[in-house]
Amino acid sequence: MTTIGNGSGTREFAGKRALVTGGSRGIGAAIVRQLLDAGAEVLTTARSATSTVPEGAAFVQADVRTRAGAEAIAATAREVLGGVDVLVHNAGGAQPYKGASDIPDEVWQEALDLNFLASVRLDSLLVPAMRERRQGMIVHVSSAAVPTASPQFLHYVAAKAALESYSRGMALELAPFGVRVNTVSPGKTATPGGEETRELWARVAPGENDAAAPSPTGSTTPLGRDGQPDDIANAVLFLASDRASWLTGSNLFVDGGEFPRG
Template sequence: MNTIDLNGRTAVVTGGAGGIGRAIADRLLASGCRVAVWDLNVTAGEREGLVFQQVDVIDEVAVTGAAARAEEVLGGIDILVNNAGITGPTELLERYDYAAWRRTVAVNLDSVFLCSRAVIAGMRARAYGRIVNIASVAGKEANPTMAAYSAAKAGVIGLTKALGRELAETGILVNCVTPGLIGTELLKQMSPEAVAASRSKIPVNRVGEPREVAAMVAWLCSSDCSFTTGAAFDISGGRASY
């Protein structure tokens, strides 16, 4: 594992109890960062340097309160990784339930808005910050029968670009990564047909690993990433190399 120096930094990782989020939290922790995990699932338990906060990331009041607590516990938030997400149903749009649509968009996109808004003031005051959003290759190319997820992740890419430009002169850099098919529990929310269709589009002919996404995110969270903002970094095994 390459060394990324995050000593003295503090981070919040949403949806960090499992999957890609947990791999990111572990990688940041191994790099010397203190990490608060915001998740509805706090049964993973705490360990040194890793603090779990039960947070509904689509609840505005809960997010604002969690940010205030994290600022107090961590002594400021230098890094935010917006990772929380759900795939939602795999269904034709004409049959898509509106409540499921709204929840899928809220968890994947609204949470990025709410959590980013909650930490920007503190980052701006310290003239330093890194916000990394976990989008998806589906936000670039879209997946059939996953319209809500695809639309929300496209929105995350657009939000990243807009916020990156807004904050470009503040010392706060905003970027996103666009994973393809990654081997996590989230795959179980997809139909076997959707998984097979996604895998067939990967030139390297395998599913990605959470640690590979975490490695890219760790660099984007570091001070070594100093001249890049508003960008989308592909990690899809060659499916979408742009």
């Protein structure tokens, strides 16, 4: 898979300090690898100790769902990197339920903590320094499924919808300070976590995940294949780069044309 901006040997993130949450596998790991290849210093996070963090990245074990976890991540970023120029909120996820009425209160709260409030808390700790320096790039990873509001994942898509509104508002607030805020919304992507979730969805709600007719390759996307982690990482790095210097408050769908939007 070709990575963004490096085919000509450029290192467009040289001298940049990047923090990527949830970077031990899948999309997060692809973002970390591409940032490293483009010359950035990278710190990444996961809830559990892991040996799958891309080589060359620093790592902190912390739970982004809690204020204490956000504080530990921010403190490590200041200690290891000396600050953050590029902040990528990638950590997220949820398990499907048979329907919206089957989702317990505590699961709603967990979905909000992981998919929305984690970004709010970490931003509150790291954005003030970006404002003071009058530079910084923030990318929130949402989901292309938000417009469909699937009942089986309503806790997840509702939290991501909140994240998208928050991202647009932060973009407006921070624009005068030279800090850009954008969103990337992935569609069906071939990752270990994604495959586990789709298998569970097929068990709890048979047929609900098969609305689109598969292509000859077996994919339900109009482009005929599922996304790869590097497809999403390409979009993240573009939005975080100087090539997107006049983009803020945007939401880039990277879904092979699978999901409708207005």
